Amino acid sequence: MSDQPGKAPRETPRWREDFPVRWEQDHYVTRRELAKFLTLGSALLATAGVVIAAVGRWGRREEKVPDVKVASASSVPVGGSALFRYPTSGDPCILVRGQDGSLRAFSQVCTHLSCAVVYHAESDELFCPCHHGIFSAKDGRPIAGPPVRRLPMIQVELRGDDVVAVGKDAS
Numbered sequence: 598m599s600d601q602p603g604k605a606p607r608e609t610p611r612w613r614e615d616f617p618v619r620w621e622q623d624h625y626v627t628r629r630e631l632a633k634f635l636t637l638g639s640a641l642l643a644t645a646g647v648v649i650a651a652v653g654r655w656g657r658r659e660e661k662v663p664d665v666k667v668a669s670a671s672s673v674p675v676g677g678s679a680l681f682r683y684p685t686s687g688d689p690c691i692l693v694r695g696q697d698g699s700l701r702a703f704s705q706v707c708t709h710l711s712c713a714v715v716y717h718a719e720s721d722e723l724f725c726p727c728h729h730g731i732f733s734a735k736d737g738r739p740i741a742g743p744p745v746r747r748l749p750m751i752q753v754e755l756r757g758d759d760v761v762a763v764g765k766d767a768s
């Protein structure tokens with residue numbers, strides 16, 4: 598068969614010149630081999646994901662925040678509050694003393710859009726003036742307004758008259 602009418606047939610068809618791979622040189626990949634490769638690849642990726650997540654959790658658990666004196670207990674009256682920064686100077690927090698006399702501390706950064714919350718002693722709530730978000734001053738959970746995540750609590754201990762921050766909830 599000729600490539601062009603009126604001409605003698607060529608020995609090597611045109612397509613073979615364009616695709617010169619010979620069958621015996623071709624590398625076969627069967628469906629079974631491809632499936633095995635994809636299965637092993639998926640298993641490796643899944644294992645790598647589990648290892649990375651475990652390493653991430655382990656790193657967070659090891660993160661230790663320092664103990665820091667944040668206020669004098671005698672300077673915070675019942676229904677009062679005091680501001681401090683913990684664990685870094687870029688983390689504003691608020692210490693409140695409820696009507697029952699207990700001291701509790703929270704991040705002061707509203708979980709909606711990061712405005713600073715203030716303490717309302719009469720209702721024992723933390724109020725965000727930006728969009729009227731309200732949090733419980735007992736545990737930081739959102740009560741009203743747009744926030745849906747609770748305020749992280751700061752763990753505090755009384756050491757004599759010192760109020761010492763010893764840890765912070767994960768945000």
Ligand code: FES
Nearest residue numbers: 707709710725730
């Ligand atoms: S920033 Fe606090 S309610 Fe929006």
